[in-house]
Every structure is written in structure tokens, then in C-alpha cells.
Amino acid sequence: RNGDGVLEYAQRIISTPGQKDGLYWASLDDEEESPLGPMFGEDEPGTDYHGYYFRILQGQGPAAPGGAYSYMLGGRMVGGFALIAWPVHWDDTGVMTFTINHRGVVYENDLGPETEERARKIMVFNPDETWTEVEDADD
Incomplete structure (x- = not known):
């Protein structure tokens, strides 16, 4: 998801704060949802x-x-x-x-x-x- 055209696997589950370098990142209503976003529901990611x-x-x-x-x-x-x-x-x-x-x-x-x-x-x-x-x- 870094836009460089290289197909690669995520190296982290929870993204670095402010980044989209993992399988989960916090999304605002108008932003792209992370791949794991729907799975967490009300759970706190990273726990x-x-x-x-x-x-x-x-x-x-x-x-x-x-x-x-x-x-x-x-x-x-x-x-x-x-x-x-x-x-x-x-x-x-x-x-x-x-x-x-x-x-x-x-x-x-x-x-x-x-x-x-x-x-x-x-x-x-x-x-x-x-x-x-x-x-x-x-x-």
C-alpha cells in the first residue's frame, strides 16, 4: 500500500502511528479503512x-x-x-x-x-x- 508497485507482505500488524505500514491503522470516516479495521470492532488494536x-x-x-x-x-x-x-x-x-x-x-x-x-x-x-x-x- 505504499504505491511503489512492489507486491510485498506487511511487516507489522499495527501500523506506526500516522502511517499505513501495517495491517491495521486508525481511520477517520472519510479515509480508506485498514485491512484489519472491521475485525477489531470495539477492541483496542495493539492489545x-x-x-x-x-x-x-x-x-x-x-x-x-x-x-x-x-x-x-x-x-x-x-x-x-x-x-x-x-x-x-x-x-x-x-x-x-x-x-x-x-x-x-x-x-x-x-x-x-x-x-x-x-x-x-x-x-x-x-x-x-x-x-x-x-x-x-x-x-
């Missing part, structure tokens, strides 16, 4: 969403399909994308931590009571043997 925190990951590790590589090229996220979502309060708002990349397969892992600390240290999509593929509900 948890339905009891989970979300963060965009900018690369993948050796356990990911396709191996380790950065999604970034020249400061732009063009090589793919990934997300991680973890419960705000483990064993209260949720138990499982989830991750997904541009291939669309969701993985889950119970990171235990240290979920907050462990999830914040995860910088790349890397579903190793401790992660389980979430089965499609349609199967």
Missing part, C-alpha cells in the same frame, strides 16, 4: 485479540518446509510471511501457541507456563518436531 497475542515473523528456520531463509529482500518482505499467536494467559485464555506461514499449514505447540517468554523469543517460522500440524476441520 490481545480474543485472548491471544499475534506477531509477524520475517523468516523461517531449518525445520520449515523449504529450509531456512529470510522473507526480507531490500527491506521488503517479498519472500513469504509467517505469524505466531500465543495465549495472553497460558491455561486461562488458551493453552496452545499457533504458527502459520504462506503455505497455509497451521502448527500448534503447548509451550507451557513459560509461554509468554518462550513465544516472544521465537523470531522465525520453524515448526520442528515439538510442533504438531493442526488437522483441517473439513477432514
